[in-house]
Amino acid sequence: MKEEDFDLLAHLVKQRSGLVLTRDKAYLLESRLIPVARKFDLKDLDDLARAVRDKRDEKLATAITEAMTTNETFFFRDQKPFDQFRKIILPHMLKARAARKSLRVWSAAASTGQEAYSLAMILAEEAAKLQGWKVDIIGTDLSAEVIEKAKEGFYNQFEVQRGLPVTMLMKYFRQEGEKWQISEKIRSMVQYRAMNLLADWGGIGPFDVVFCRNVLIYFDPPTKSRMLERIAGLMPPDGVLFLGGAEAVLGLTSRFKNMEGEKGIYIPASCPADAWKATAAA
Amino acid sequence: MAGKSCLIVEDSRVVRKVARTIMTGFQYECREAENGQLAVEECEKAMPDVVLLDWNMPVMNGLDFLHKLRSMPGGDAPKVIFCTTENEMSRIQEGMGAGADEYIMKPFDGDIIRSKLEMLGLIEEGG
Numbered sequence: 001m002k003e004e005d006f007d008l009l010a011h012l013v014k015q016r017s018g019l020v021l022t023r024d025k026a027y028l029l030e031s032r033l034i035p036v037a038r039k040f041d042l043k044d045l046d047d048l049a050r051a052v053r054d055k056r057d058e059k060l061a062t063a064i065t066e067a068m069t070t071n072e073t074f075f076f077r078d079q080k081p082f083d084q085f086r087k088i089i090l091p092h093m094l095k096a097r098a099a100r101k102s103l104r105v106w107s108a109a110a111s112t113g114q115e116a117y118s119l120a121m122i123l124a125e126e127a128a129k130l131q132g133w134k135v136d137i138i139g140t141d142l143s144a145e146v147i148e149k150a151k152e153g154f155y156n157q158f159e160v161q162r163g164l165p166v167t168m169l170m171k172y173f174r175q176e177g178e179k180w181q182i183s184e185k186i187r188s189m190v191q192y193r194a195m196n197l198l199a200d201w202g203g204i205g206p207f208d209v210v211f212c213r214n215v216l217i218y219f220d221p222p223t224k225s226r227m228l229e230r231i232a233g234l235m236p237p238d239g240v241l242f243l244g245g246a247e248a249v250l251g252l253t254s255r256f257k258n259m260e261g262e263k264g265i266y267i268p269a270s271c272p273a274d275a276w277k278a279t280a281a282a
Numbered sequence: 283m284a285g286k287s288c289l290i291v292e293d294s295r296v297v298r299k300v301a302r303t304i305m306t307g308f309q310y311e312c313r314e315a316e317n318g319q320l321a322v323e324e325c326e327k328a329m330p331d332v333v334l335l336d337w338n339m340p341v342m343n344g345l346d347f348l349h350k351l352r353s354m355p356g357g358d359a360p361k362v363i364f365c366t367t368e369n370e371m372s373r374i375q376e377g378m379g380a381g382a383d384e385y386i387m388k389p390f391d392g393d394i395i396r397s398k399l400e401m402l403g404l405i406e407e408g409g
Contacts, residue, residue: 079400162393166374
């Protein structure tokens with residue numbers, strides 16, 4: 001791919017999604033955009049770049065952005081954050097929200113739904129303790145296409161094996177031909193909507209728990225900072241933010257700090273020092 | 283610390299080889315058996331830590347082997363992961379009901395096996 005074509009497409013994607021594509025990602029750009037070119041009856045990536053330059057086709061620009069921002073995801077990805085959610089966050093919230101009986105969770109880059117549904121399955125396992133509670137899980141993603149897939153909840157055989165214990169498959173999925181569909185019960189626990197994290201969030205909060213994993217890595221530092229500040233603005237003092245393993249808040253914002261002894265969990269800087277001690281130790 | 287051991291029970295030599303390569307990558311010492319009967323004999327010699335178990339095999343199938351294993355002295359200990367083309371929900375229920383610990387629907391790859399080993403606490407996360 002020609003350098004000026006790469007720069008053109010990278011600029012388009014950056015503008016629309018915030019995703020920063022460096023030159024070493026050229027192979028990723030090529031492998032993901034060849035199918036897009038085919039879909040739009042364009043011969044190759046030269047043609048695709050030319051179409052972007054000349055026609056300003058909105059549909060094409062959207063398709064390119066979505067193809068570049070669809071990330072790998074699977075059920076209980078990395079396992080640890082879900083263990084932390086179940087063992088530390090949930091017991092705290094059950095106590096701290098006992099009067100209000102409500103819990104709001106946001107999966108900020110929901111992709112095809114695995115993260116939000118994993119959280120829903122954990123909450124379904126704890127249903128006895130959540131009787132009479134109003135639990136909202138919101139899943140958002142830039143791509144309307146993947147959000148539709150998330151809502152339908154169909155997964156192939158590979159997708160239901162990586163990360164998902166077979167006991168969970170037996171309990172929460174229904175087989176339909178070659179596909180597996182997550183149960184109506186779990187689907188009804190999650191609301192999905194297409195939303196660009198760089199644009200208006202349309203009064204989406206507040207949230208007690210935010211999963212925003214492996215999203216910031218794609219943004220430049222000023223965008224990361226802005227994103228973290230906006231998330232902080234949606235949280236009570238004992239809210240929690242989960243980031244990906246390669247992400248941190250240091251040097252980006254002073255609104256969050258690491259939860260002591262818990263890698264990957266961040267809490268508002270205003271959170272009292274002892275708020276999490278009791279449950280984390282328990 | 284003693285090495286971890288794995289018994290691969292599978293009638294296809296090609297699949298055994300793939301499974302062995304993957305498990306060796308996770309520092310498992312591997313033995314192989316091409317049917318359930320030979321697998322019982324291997325378990326009588328020494329119980330493995332993990333069994334990767336095919337379902338459909340000549341002589342003795344995986345399900346019969348599993349019943350046999352769980353009735354042997356020390357036969358509760360090995361973690362058994364079915365690894366089979368049987369991908370119907372009813373089969374999965376049958377296999378798990380017979381005492382398997384996990385279930386892999388073929389085709390599998392290293393990521394799926396790693397993921398299942400992690401779930402069973404047999405290897406460290408990301409290990």
